[in-house]
Amino acid sequence: MIKGLYEAHLPVENLDNSMEFYKKLGLKMAWRDEETAFFWIEEGKSWLGLWEGNEYQTLYHPSLRHIAFQVSYEDLKESLKWLGSIEVEGVPFGSRKSIEPFIRPNQGNASVYFKDPDGNSLELMCYVEVPNNLKHITEKLSFEDWEKLAKN
Structure with missing residues (x-):
């Protein structure tokens, strides 16, 4: 349907x-x-x-005023450079301090966040293929850490 x-x-x-x-x-x-x-x-x-x-x-809440745009994995890796080129700054997600894109192995996706001029939360997001033996990881991983882990 x-x-x-x-x-x-x-x-x-x-x-x-x-x-x-x-x-x-x-x-x-x-x-x-x-x-x-x-x-x-x-x-x-x-x-x-x-x-x-x-x-x-x-007031912002994840259930209000949020949109996630789907992008490719490779585009997400370059997302902060692209955002900078159009004079948009990344923002940390939740309690994270880093604005860098990150992987959620247990959800099979990756994200980077930014805001529009009105404070609406925007996200660039992609699917990530996660091997079964790594799907238990709930920690948010940097691309560098994820790629090292996924190679092994």
Whole structure:
């Protein structure tokens, strides 16, 4: 029945300002009206709606105001360089101090985090093939540590 994600939405304070930010990320404009703009994540498949209003003041929680964009493993390894090239800074996830991308072996994925101009949490994320003997690891690993461990 379910084939994928069609849309997601984020609140923003200033639609014009936020539109410029999401264009820098490489998202293509689908349509816009006075208080709303939609950007294609995958053209013809999924989009992100930005809604101007006071809701941007809602305190962040992982269940609110968060979007994860799927990227390749190799792109994630270079994500901080790419973010820097468009003048966007990475942020630490949770209680981590590092902004570096990391692997979650027990979940089979990897991530790096950053924020939009309104403090919405954004994530670049990819799937990671994890051998069965490493799926028990709940620690978040650097790419360097993961690649050493996965080789053995």
